[in-house]
Amino acid sequence: MIHEISYLPPNFTLSSSLLDQLSARSGSQRCIRGEDGQLLLILHDVPEPSVPERKAVFFWFDGHHWHGAENEGGKDLTLLLDAYVEAIDRLEAIVEEADTAKEIFALIRHAAPLARTTRNFYHALADAVNFSPRDRWLRHAKDRAHEIERAAELLHADARVTLEFMRAESAEEQARSSEQLARLGFRLNLLAGFFLPLVALGGLMGMNVELPAFVNGGFWFIFFGGLIMGGLILFAVGYKTGQHEQNR
Incomplete structure (x- = not known):
């Protein structure tokens, strides 16, 4: 097998037992062990x-020391853990200051892959600790990765809860607005019901029509009777609606 893998750091001299377990792509986060005690940690x-693409960061254990791509392995891994902490802190500040659902949705699109990546990050370090249980520095890194995983999951959950709360709050505001519009519409109908007879009466009084003598009494009886009946209906509708609003 030709062990020409371009994505590995040039300062890594991996054994063939490690190289045989790699492919043309770096793949998921994991820790692989060679037959000679070497380890390759892919984060x-x-x-x-x-x-969607992920940038791989490699750490190589030659059997005695950890090596990073640029520095000593412990320093590079600490810098990587610090970068995760800074990213989570930055997103937590956005959650606290966000005022719109659009801002929270954009944050969730970042928090979801962050939570998934930190989970796999921790599992890869846990595998490395299983391969090298006496490495205290590695155990410390694993414990810190577990704290970061927990913080990322809480961030994702908090963002989702905040978005659901904003949706519920918006629905309540829309319901209140609809109720206010319904009350305003009812009041307008009451005003129309009150002024319509007055307008009709004004129009009637403005007419110069001579009625026969035998219908004068009946006309005024029907006219005033209609006004009284309309007033009673208006009062009854308003009273029933007021009772309904009080019961609600």
């Missing part, structure tokens, strides 16, 4: 929002 950098 991912902090994921970028809306970017």
Whole structure:
């Protein structure tokens, strides 16, 4: 097998037992062990929002010391853990200051892959600790990764709860607005019901019509009777509606 893997750091001189377990792509976060006690820890950098690809970060244990791509392995891993902490702190500040559902939704799109990446990050370190149980520095890194995983999961859950709360609050505001519009519509109907007879009466009084003598009494009886009946209906509708509003 030709062990030409371009994504590995040039300062890594991995044994063939490790190289045989790799492919043309770095793949998921994991820790692989060679037959001679060497370890290769493959982790991912902090994921970028809306970017499906992950940038792999490699750590190699030669049997005696850990090596990073640029520095000593412990320093590089500490810097990587610090980058995750900074990303989570930055998103937590956005959750506290966000005022719109659009802002929270954009945050969730970043928090979800962050939570998933930190979970796999921790599992990869846990596998490395199982391969090298006496490595105290590695155990410390694993414990810190577990805290970061927990913080990322809480961030994701908090963002989702905040979004659901905003949706519920918006629905309540829309319900209150609809109720206010219904009350305003009813009041307008009452005003129309009150002024319509007055307008009709004004129009009637403005007419110069001579009625026969035998219908004068009946006309005024029907006219005033209609006004009284309309007033009673108006009062009854308003009273019933008022009782309904009080019961609610």
